[in-house]
Amino acid sequence: MTQTPQPDPAKLAAAREAVALVRDGMKLGLGTGSTASVMVRELAARARAEGLSLRCAATSRATCELAESLGLSIESLDRIGWLDMTIDGADEVDPDLHLIKGGGGAHLREKIVAAASKRMVVIADPAKVVEQLGAFPLPVEVVQFGFETTRTLIRRALDDLSLGDREVLHRLKGSEPWVTDEGNWILDLHLQSIPDPLALARALSAIPGVVEHGLFLGMCHLAIIGKPDGTVVRLDRNADIDADMLAGEGDQP
Ligand SMILES: O=C[C@H](O)[C@H](O)[C@H](O)COP(=O)(O)O
Numbered sequence: 001m002t003q004t005p006q007p008d009p010a011k012l013a014a015a016r017e018a019v020a021l022v023r024d025g026m027k028l029g030l031g032t033g034s035t036a037s038v039m040v041r042e043l044a045a046r047a048r049a050e051g052l053s054l055r056c057a058a059t060s061r062a063t064c065e066l067a068e069s070l071g072l073s074i075e076s077l078d079r080i081g082w083l084d085m086t087i088d089g090a091d092e093v094d095p096d097l098h099l100i101k102g103g104g105g106a107h108l109r110e111k112i113v114a115a116a117s118k119r120m121v122v123i124a125d126p127a128k129v130v131e132q133l134g135a136f137p138l139p140v141e142v143v144q145f146g147f148e149t150t151r152t153l154i155r156r157a158l159d160d161l162s163l164g165d166r167e168v169l170h171r172l173k174g175s176e177p178w179v180t181d182e183g184n185w186i187l188d189l190h191l192q193s194i195p196d197p198l199a200l201a202r203a204l205s206a207i208p209g210v211v212e213h214g215l216f217l218g219m220c221h222l223a224i225i226g227k228p229d230g231t232v233v234r235l236d237r238n239a240d241i242d243a244d245m246l247a248g249e250g251d252q253p
Contacts, residue, residue: 022043142211
C-alpha cells in the first residue's frame with residue numbers, strides 16, 4: 001500500500017489550526033497547493049471522526065479529486081452559493097495580508113472562491129511571510145488567443161509603473177505551455193518587488209487577454225503561520241510581523 005508522506009510540520013500546524021475553525025454545517029472553499037492539501041486531509045479526518053456535515057467547493061481539479069478521494073463531498077460553487085469560509089495557501093503574505101497566489105496556477109478559481117466567501121483564511125509556513133510582495137514571480141493567467149500581444153501589453157504596463165526590464169516568462173511544463181484548469185496559459189512576472197500592488201493589480205486587470213492575476217488584495221481576513229516546532233502565529237491585517245517570521249530568517253522549515 002502507498003503511504004502518504006509525513007506532512008511538513010509547519011504546514012501541518014497551520015492546517016490544523018485552520019481546520020479547528022470549521023463548524024458543523026459550514027459551507028467551505030478548499031484551496032489548492034501543498035499546504036491546502038495538508039488541510040484537506042486534516043479536514044477530511046476531522047469530518048469523519050466527528051461526523052461533520054460540510055458542503056465544499058474546490059478551487060482546482062486536483063483539490064476536487066483529493067477531497068473526494070478522502071470522502072468529502074464537493075459541489076459546484078454555483079450550487080452551494082456563498083461560503084462561510086475558504087482555507088487556502090499562498091506564495092507570499094505581506095503585513096496587510098495582501099497575497100501573491102498562483103504558484104500552482106490555480107489563482108483564477110481560487111480568487112472566485114475567495115470572493116464568494118465571508119472569510120478567507122490563509123495557511124502558510126514562515127517562508128511565505130514577506131515585508132513587501134514581489135520576490136515570488138507573479139502569475140498572470142492569459143487567454144491563448146493573442147498571447148504575445150497580451151505579453152507585450154503587460155510589458156508596457158510594467159514600463160508605465162517603472163517596473164520595466166523585468167522578465168515576463170511563459171510558464172512551461174516540460175517543453176509545452178502549462179495549461180490551467182480553465183484552458184489558459186500563464187505568464188510569470190519576475191518583478192523582485194512590487195512597491196504599489198494596487199496600481200499593478202489595476203493595470204493588469206485592464207489588459208484585454210488577462211484573465212486574472214495572482215495579487216489578492218484585501219481578500220484575506222486571517223493568516224495562520226505554522227512554525228516548524230508545531231506552534232502557530234496568527235496575523236491579522238496590519239499586525240506587526242515579528243522579524244524572525246520574515247522569509248530568509250528565523251525559524252525556517
Ligand atoms: O496556485 C496555487 C495556489 O495559489 C497555492 O495556494 C499557492 O501556490 C501556495 O502553494 P503551496 O502551499 O504549495 O506553497
